[in-house]
Amino acid sequence: xxxxxLSVSMNVYSTRRLIEEAxxxxxxxxxxxxxxxxxxxxxxxxxxxxxxEEITHAFDAIVPRIGLKxxxxxxAIVKQFEMNGVFSTAKALSIVRSRNKIRAxxxxxxxxxxxxxxxxxxxxxNIKEQLAHLGGPPVIIKIQEGTQGVGVILAESEKxxxxxxxxxxxxxTAILLQEYIQDSNGEDIRAVVVGQKIVASMKRxxxxxxxxxxxxxxxxxxxxxxxxxxxxxxxxxxKYLGLGVAGVDIIQSKKGxxxxxxxxxxxxxxxxxxxxVNVAREIIEFIEKNVRTKRK
Numbered sequence: 001x002x003x004x005x006l007s008v009s010m011n012v013y014s015t016r017r018l019i020e021e022a023x024x025x026x027x028x029x030x031x032x033x034x035x036x037x038x039x040x041x042x043x044x045x046x047x048x049x050x051x052x053e054e055i056t057h058a059f060d061a062i063v064p065r066i067g068l069k070x071x072x073x074x075x076a077i078v079k080q081f082e083m084n085g086v087f088s089t090a091k092a093l094s095i096v097r098s099r100n101k102i103r104a105x106x107x108x109x110x111x112x113x114x115x116x117x118x119x120x121x122x123x124x125x126n127i128k129e130q131l132a133h134l135g136g137p138p139v140i141i142k143i144q145e146g147t148q149g150v151g152v153i154l155a156e157s158e159k160x161x162x163x164x165x166x167x168x169x170x171x172x173t174a175i176l177l178q179e180y181i182q183d184s185n186g187e188d189i190r191a192v193v194v195g196q197k198i199v200a201s202m203k204r205x206x207x208x209x210x211x212x213x214x215x216x217x218x219x220x221x222x223x224x225x226x227x228x229x230x231x232x233x234x235x236x237x238x239k240y241l242g243l244g245v246a247g248v249d250i251i252q253s254k255k256g257x258x259x260x261x262x263x264x265x266x267x268x269x270x271x272x273x274x275x276x277v278n279v280a281r282e283i284i285e286f287i288e289k290n291v292r293t294k295r296k
Contacts, residue, residue: 030059087294188252
């Protein structure tokens with residue numbers, strides 16, 4: 001197969017691993033910086049151009065690794081490949097949905113996936129009422145589009161919550177509030193789903209002085225076997241958001257496991273090092289299966 005890996009840099013572990021496994025399987029693979037791609041519309045057929053070269057029909061499949069800051073542009077490039085019949089491990093609509101935390105929570109909540117109490121509002125005049133709906137402080141304040149723990153803040157009092165929220169409202173920054181799950185003890189679970197199969201999972205524990213358990217923030221990790229309820233959440237959250245590959249974050253509470261977030265471009269370094277699972281190869285095999293089916 002010919003595979004296009006949409007990523008801004010070769011210096012990212014996940015990008016290098018996917019290219020390595022694709023080549024090991026005998027495929028041609030090329031890293032394409034999607035920020036340097038253009039879509040030309042209005043002619044007989046739309047064209048995708050990369051550094052002066054047309055790549056509209058260059059690939060059998062693409063793997064989008066779209067950065068947060070260029071979500072809309074990246075999704076537009078993915079959509080054009082889709083419209084040209086190219087298989088993608090993540091559809092454009094799914095990327096946009098999963099990046100918007102509120103939209104993602106609306107979709108999974110409607111389907112019965114358990115989540116922490118979550119509230120979003122643009123009204124700075126009833127902050128006290130908003131906090132009351134979540135059981136009062138402490139609460140988690142999140143920017144609606146964020147990743148790797150960036151833009152996630154713990155407000156331990158009404159005064160600090162009011163100050164943070166008021167600042168975000170004045171900056172016209174979309175936020176959401178979530179109840180703080182103290183039962184989690186600074187731990188969460190990351191499960192990687194590939195083609196409706198959980199291929200690897202690990203427990204992450206936050207560092208002292210932080211409540212965020214992201215690997216990029218120094219969290220310690222250990223392999224873990226998911227419970228049936230955790231498997232249900234991981235598989236169905238991925239399914240309902242329409243993703244072929246996803247990193248699903250789950251937190252424990254007295255009420256049982258709760259979905260925190262679904263990532264359309266999960267990092268591979270932490271999960272591969274912790275579990276010993278060749279996640280990159282699983283993704284390439286998933287692409288092979290789907291391209292074969294499409295050809296038939």
